[in-house]
Amino acid sequence: MPKLKLPAPPLPPGFPKPAPKRPGTPKQKPLDVAAEAGMSVVDWVDERTSLSGGARWMMFRKVPKGTNWFYTLGSATMFAFLSQAVTGVFLAMYYRPDAGGGAYESMRHVNDDVFLGEFVHGMHKWGSSVMVILIFLHMARTFFFGAYKYPRELNWIIGVALLILTMAMSFTGYLLPFDQRSYWATIVGVNINGTGPLVGPYLSDFLRAGPEFGATTLSRFYAIHMMLIPGIIGALIGFHLYLVAKLGTTAPPWQKLPEQYRQVEEERA
Amino acid sequence: MNQREKEQYLREYMALKSAGKPFFPYAVAKDSLMACVVMAAIITMSLVLGAELGPKADPTTTTYTPRPEWYFFFLFELLRVIKPAELVPLATIGVPTICMILLFLLPFYDRGPERRPERRPIATATGIFVIAAMGFLTYKGAESGPPTQIDMPTPKAVIAQGPQFTALYEKGRQVVAQSGCEACHKFGDNGNDGPGPQLTHIAKNLPRQAIARTLVNPTAPMPSFQALQQKDPAKFNAMVTFLSQLK
Numbered sequence: 001m002p003k004l005k006l007p008a009p010p011l012p013p014g015f016p017k018p019a020p021k022r023p024g025t026p027k028q029k030p031l032d033v034a035a036e037a038g039m040s041v042v043d044w045v046d047e048r049t050s051l052s053g054g055a056r057w058m059m060f061r062k063v064p065k066g067t068n069w070f071y072t073l074g075s076a077t078m079f080a081f082l083s084q085a086v087t088g089v090f091l092a093m094y095y096r097p098d099a100g101g102g103a104y105e106s107m108r109h110v111n112d113d114v115f116l117g118e119f120v121h122g123m124h125k126w127g128s129s130v131m132v133i134l135i136f137l138h139m140a141r142t143f144f145f146g147a148y149k150y151p152r153e154l155n156w157i158i159g160v161a162l163l164i165l166t167m168a169m170s171f172t173g174y175l176l177p178f179d180q181r182s183y184w185a186t187i188v189g190v191n192i193n194g195t196g197p198l199v200g201p202y203l204s205d206f207l208r209a210g211p212e213f214g215a216t217t218l219s220r221f222y223a224i225h226m227m228l229i230p231g232i233i234g235a236l237i238g239f240h241l242y243l244v245a246k247l248g249t250t251a252p253p254w255q256k257l258p259e260q261y262r263q264v265e266e267e268r269a
Numbered sequence: 270m271n272q273r274e275k276e277q278y279l280r281e282y283m284a285l286k287s288a289g290k291p292f293f294p295y296a297v298a299k300d301s302l303m304a305c306v307v308m309a310a311i312i313t314m315s316l317v318l319g320a321e322l323g324p325k326a327d328p329t330t331t332t333y334t335p336r337p338e339w340y341f342f343f344l345f346e347l348l349r350v351i352k353p354a355e356l357v358p359l360a361t362i363g364v365p366t367i368c369m370i371l372l373f374l375l376p377f378y379d380r381g382p383e384r385r386p387e388r389r390p391i392a393t394a395t396g397i398f399v400i401a402a403m404g405f406l407t408y409k410g411a412e413s414g415p416p417t418q419i420d421m422p423t424p425k426a427v428i429a430q431g432p433q434f435t436a437l438y439e440k441g442r443q444v445v446a447q448s449g450c451e452a453c454h455k456f457g458d459n460g461n462d463g464p465g466p467q468l469t470h471i472a473k474n475l476p477r478q479a480i481a482r483t484l485v486n487p488t489a490p491m492p493s494f495q496a497l498q499q500k501d502p503a504k505f506n507a508m509v510t511f512l513s514q515l516k
Contacts (some may be wrong), residue, residue, distance in 0.1 A: 058292070059291075059292055059293040059297075060291050060292065060293060061291070061292050062286050062287065062289040062290065062291055062292070063286075063289050063290060063291075063292050063295070063296045064282070064285040064286045064288070064289040065285050065288045065289045065290075066285070067289065067290075067296060069299065069303070071296070071299075072299050072300050072302075072303035073303075075300040075303065075304070076300070076303045076304060076306075076307050079303075079304040079307050079308075080307055080311070083307070083308065083311060099326075104322070104325040104326065107322055108322060111320065111321070111322060118319060118320055119315055119316070120315075121320040122314070122315030122316070122318065122319050122320035123311050123312065123315040124320075125315075125320045126311055126314035126315055126318060126320075127311045128338070129314070129338075129339070129340065130307060130310055130311050130314070132340045133340075134307070140396070140400065143375075143392075143396050144386045144393065144396060145384065145386070146383070146384030146385070146386070146389065146392075147384075148375055148376045148379075149270070149376060149379070149380070149381075149382070149384060150270050150275055150278060150376075150380075150382075151275075151279070152376075153376035153377070156375060156376050157373055157376070160369070160372045160373050160375075161373075163372075164369065167340075167341075170338055170340070170341075171341070174337070174338055177322055178325065178326045179322045179323035179324060179325060179326055180323045180324050180325070180326055180327065181323045181336060182323075182326065183326030183327075183328070184326075184449070184492060185336055185337045185338075187492045188337075188490050188491075188492060189337060189341075189490075191489040191490035191491070191492065192344075192348075192489065192490040194489045194490075195489045195490065196363075196366065197363065197366065213328070248282065248286055249296075250282075250384075251282065251285040251286075251289075253384035253385040253386065254385055255285055257281055257284055257285065258284060258285075258288045261280075261281070261284035265277075265280070265281065268277075
């Protein structure tokens, strides 16, 4: 018998509750056995990791009254990132970061020959636009609802870092197909970086792997786009989510307090 | 926010939170539906808009258009708005860097306890202004594709030097028109005015050698034409000839 017990699901009022077992009904149907087997596996893992407490803390925390559709923008951004990660892995299976000949050809091959190649390429390309739009909408929601204020300041800072990293992702990814548009736009983009104060010249030298756009520039962009930034973004999303769960999502700023609390607050004032 | 206001916020938040519903399944259901909408949007865009590739990157070619992804248009347009040469570094990285720092530090200089947008007029107005400005600049950037025509009349001084020189001048006009120069430079009535300087009368200020030097070793963010000079000197020469006649 597993030790773990799932909490009763929070059913809306009026929803028929499952009838309790009556004496005389057969004790275990095949479905119950299967459910118990599943529970035993979860139980085995939980006995060794104690993960159930964290999962419970994450999933069954309360979200404040008045939470509306604006509050789905953050998770939608994360979902767009996951979609980028999955489509990106499939593109990486065919891509060759070789400026001398290979990068452009491999993307041609993806587009023309590979099964659903152009579709996945298109999902990755347009997914970046969707992610940028969503991250800006999420930030606008946070800004106008005043959700960056105490105690969520640190989460705002992580969010700004994620925004900049997302833009850096799209900048580094733009070069990879290695067609005329991406090549020249990247040259101008890196040159623009170079005019920046203090770190500007060093940053563009780092991006180009030297003072000129050379043979290793493409593989450098590829490594940054595939390994460096996605790892940082993943870690920061994790921390961002932890803080969201720990501090709780904000209520809409015009949400009224429940009656009994309002009286208490008025007496205090 | 002082200590009293912080405590009051936390109290009120706890009251609202305890009156709320569990994250699972209520918020999860909304998030999942939204995820489906996002997925549908991405798939639709991929199917409708596709992912066609342009011609292969070629450092020696001159027919290119340095266009960034559309969500960088507002940064690129910033270069056009801020024109004087000494202010260009400010526009390219200065303004974005300042904006980034201001964004990072937002919770530290906006510490008022008020959260309702209509009771934070400065913050709300600034937010709306920034969104409107970014929207406007993006629209301007999307609208101003680089033209590929230069309609300036051939100067009399060029015609006077014989048909061979005129042909070289006309070839140069074609090379310049196809080289994306007009994305950032203005020639007579054609091209975008900025971020680069107007070239209508460039030969008045720069001798031929200086123009050639600038093409090979330009001021950032302009790309270099050194590869063209090495691979196709005739084309490069035509380009320089055309530019050095713009008086």
